[in-house]
Amino acid sequence: MKKKSYCVAIAGATGVVGKELLKTLEERNFPVGELRLLASERSAGQKLEFKGADVLVRLLEDETFKGVDIGLFSPGASVSAIYAPRAAKAGCIVIDNTSEFRMDPLVPLVVPEVNPQAIAEYTKKNIIANPNCSTIQMVVALKPIHDKFRIKRIVVSTYQSVSGAGKEAMEELSEQIKALFNMREPEVNVLPQRIAFNCIPQIDSFLDNGYTKEEMKMVNETQKIFGDPSVKVTATTVRVPVFVGHSESVNIETELPITPEEVRRILKKAPGVTVADDPKKGVYATPADVATLDDTFVSRIRKDDTVPNGINMWIVADNLRKGAALNAVQIAEILVRDYI
Numbered sequence: 001m002k003k004k005s006y007c008v009a010i011a012g013a014t015g016v017v018g019k020e021l022l023k024t025l026e027e028r029n030f031p032v033g034e035l036r037l038l039a040s041e042r043s044a045g046q047k048l049e050f051k052g053a054d055v056l057v058r059l060l061e062d063e064t065f066k067g068v069d070i071g072l073f074s075p076g077a078s079v080s081a082i083y084a085p086r087a088a089k090a091g092c093i094v095i096d097n098t099s100e101f102r103m104d105p106l107v108p109l110v111v112p113e114v115n116p117q118a119i120a121e122y123t124k125k126n127i128i129a130n131p132n133c134s135t136i137q138m139v140v141a142l143k144p145i146h147d148k149f150r151i152k153r154i155v156v157s158t159y160q161s162v163s164g165a166g167k168e169a170m171e172e173l174s175e176q177i178k179a180l181f182n183m184r185e186p187e188v189n190v191l192p193q194r195i196a197f198n199c200i201p202q203i204d205s206f207l208d209n210g211y212t213k214e215e216m217k218m219v220n221e222t223q224k225i226f227g228d229p230s231v232k233v234t235a236t237t238v239r240v241p242v243f244v245g246h247s248e249s250v251n252i253e254t255e256l257p258i259t260p261e262e263v264r265r266i267l268k269k270a271p272g273v274t275v276a277d278d279p280k281k282g283v284y285a286t287p288a289d290v291a292t293l294d295d296t297f298v299s300r301i302r303k304d305d306t307v308p309n310g311i312n313m314w315i316v317a318d319n320l321r322k323g324a325a326l327n328a329v330q331i332a333e334i335l336v337r338d339y340i
Helices: 016-027 075-091 116-124 133-149 167-183 213-226 259-267 321-338
Strands: 005-010 034-038 047-050 053-061 071-072 093-096 128-129 153-162 232-239 246-254 272-274 296-304 310-317
Touching: 005 016, 005 075, 005 133, 016 034, 016 047, 034 047, 034 310, 071 075, 071 321, 075 093, 075 128, 116 128, 116 321, 133 153, 133 213, 133 246, 133 259, 133 272, 133 296, 133 310, 133 321, 153 213, 213 232, 259 272, 259 296, 259 310, 310 321
Parallel strands: 005 034, 005 071, 034 053, 071 093, 093 128, 153 232, 272 296
Antiparallel strands: 047 053, 153 246, 246 310, 296 310
């Protein structure tokens, strides 16, 4: 007999994604019977509000997963590496927001609007991976185009907000702005260089091929989600002084002839996508426009005249919502609807 409610745990509950997960569960009225908020020793003992009641944040440890149906994880990759398998072994289905399991061939990497059928593979390890925030918003917009016109190559440059690096990075941007306005030298502790009034062409560490880990995540994750390693992807990821909201300049080349009008028509029908594209009226999406919104917004759709079948576009989404918390909760919704 199907359950009416579920025991849900949030690991990393006091982080920016953890708090967004809590907010999203409430807003979408997910059937939470019991809620366990889990965090490190530094944060345990705090209280967070859920549906008008204060919930105590408990220490993340093995015993906290007994009886848990679904675990929403965002505690950092190194912590997920330890506790996600332990939670899964205890019978908890883990939806992990970190990079730890994304490329594990036994772990499905899921964007519900793109490959919901992959959720069925969760039984192999009792773990489902949430993709990188920048990958999520890109594939939501591109998969409907790929299905119709077959994308051969993707060139993407990202403009990623500091919230993607956590609350410490958000605080660092705020403090650096204050310092500069007060004629003081800003401190740099979290991000590689000063972020206030600056752009940093490095997200995560550099690899031997000259790309960063973040850039290669977009390459490898897109191919896995599409189920098509023939799609060529090259990425440049940049941190910008925006608090919330990731933007992407995306160029695609397709096998079949394609027009901007056809792209608009397809995307207007695509789940989770809003087309905001009327240049003559100054209509296009910015991070400030999409903050707190669920959809991925696509603007500046235009032909690339340098290749036979090329399209340029601008893709924007709230990285804490669709790029993390919402995507995870959508996966959980499909789990309880179809699988558990």
